[in-house]
Amino acid sequence: MPHIVVIGAGVIGLSAALRILGEEEPPSPPQQQETQNTVTIVARDYPEGAETVDGASQIDFTSAWGGAHNRLVPPTDAATRREHGFARRTFARVRGVRARHPEAGVTLLRGVEYLEAGALAPAYRDLTEARARDEAGPDGLGMRGFRLLPPAELPPGVAWGCEYDTWCVNPMVYCAWMLRRFALRGGRAVRRAVRDPREVLAWRLEGGPVDAVVNASGQGFGDERVFVTRGQTCLVANPCPVTITRQNSDGSWTFCVPRAFDGGTVIGGTKEPDNWDPHPSPAVREALLRRFADTYPAILGPEGRFAVIRDVVGRRPTRRGGMRLEAEVLDADGDGDDDGAPRPVVHAYGLGGRGYELSWGVADEVAALLQPYLEAKTPGARL
Template sequence: MGPRSDAQRVTVIGAGVIGLSTAVELARDGHEVTVVADVDTMDTVSAVSAALWFPYRAERSPAVVELLRSSFARFAALSEVSDSGVEMRAGTVVERSATPDRSWTAFVPDAVEADPRLLPPGASSGVRATLPFIVIPAYLPWLRARASALGVVFERRSVQHLAELAGRADTVVIAGGIRGGELLGGDPDVVPVRGQVVRLANPGLTDWVTDTDEPDRLTYVFPRRDDIVVGGTSIDGSWDRAIDVDTERAILERAAALVPAIAGQPVLGRAVGLRPARPTIRLERVTGHELPVIAAYGHGGAGVTLSWGTAERVLALLRDDAT
């Protein structure tokens, strides 16, 4: 879409999946978008994501249900784009709660009860479903290239104060993840949730499995095209980005019990990421600053999952501001 008479100059702060998705959505609508970040996209927490469309560590609310619905539809459409890195993959959600939350299945046409004989010990139930599976090493570069093709400008620098953007932007979108509240005077509700993963060679697996109802035994096995992402941890309040060898050993033991075929596979890489958790996602207009601001952060472990719905909501807020 070309320039429009009411186009705004929008600066998006943050080059992770929320920032990039928002930039693409706004640029498609004809706005002049600049993405500012002090780290490269592949150095953000988004790059550590596994990543499966699933609402892990996200708030449960009608608003988030709508974000889930929108994002599922967008990712399902992207699975038809050959180079996007998005695929529709079958797998199993293991449940250990007596009353599991299955609200997410409302958007999944083939979600069915899992065969209890195929579930791990201690599981109460499970769901088999085909979900959008986002191969991050392919998807994030594709998304950034899509933004560039739409005219989005990227600047690698740090913004210390919103006043720095006065005269250069009509609206600022803050999509800074764990640092999202810094430019707004701080946000004590944002808490890091430490996640550690290890990448293994893939012996030919395609089905994913996630077993995340017990935070201290969180386990998932996500086979990608050339490797398998195995996790994980969910440690609230930890800023530790160092690889912990004992944690990795425990992750691999749990994962091999869940999927025996991965036992003994060579380790290809490891990573730690800090999920930006918040009791509620901050997705709203923020007043009292030098420029109009839209906050878009606090997605917990569901940043990729909620990314397109978030981008659509940011665009709706921008349009509301213009009316």
């Protein structure tokens, strides 16, 4: 039975680990499903209650701080069309999870997009309801419940808007559910820091020698294209029934993502490339809250104010040129000789702020990239 190690216990690592373990759609009961592979997750950080995640020491555990929702991003080229395909597959999978596992932390709701005139790119301006809703056409986006908003429904300063069916998750509820499901199906989890995928190839774990590695580390182990994008948001207790994203003419963003499951609402946010500052700015918090209240006054409730829980700072590992999603063959000693037992490493990192909304599509691609190597080792092996 092939043994695959997944580096990273964020949303990409957990989704890939479940997919490799043989998670079906729709899934069969654990006691009836045959596990075709041995899968071990190796990570420094694992999901835990959001209330106890240490913002200082776990600032790089991006899945704890992620937006964790699905947005409309009209594709404009081959790379973004591929990502949109991943988003649609993830959308279908997450809706299925919500239907079968209400405890998983998923909420189905309406998503709203607002764009100011200076942010209105052609991909949005030219978007028609027919194209947005089209499920089968080559240019269709398959957006459920899509509706263009008339001018009377737009807040002041907004030039274009739409709404559609979407989902969001409470990140640590969702990730903890995936980790429990992974363990229930026979997966193993090891808490350990990793410096390089070749290090893992040389290990001897409980599952036996390592046959393949999935690098879902987020930061990519020295990839020169990877940089951090600092994000500051504010978690408030105020409930909100929709997720709202506003792209402002000055390049900034104003948004909210409801957490549900007693998780409050995230108000954001900033996107600051190459900013390593771990400390939240009170001035930025005030600006974020003020701008969102101007966009959606109902968030203030009958008391007319925000109930602030905490400021949040996280670092998104972003990659110039887009995510890295490919396989390469490495050997454990790194010298290219046969004595290092060449084995595949599938890289799946650098998704920036889109990890949750692309997660299951990426997991399917990881399985497809691993498939030929596992078949060569064990004829008939399937993922």
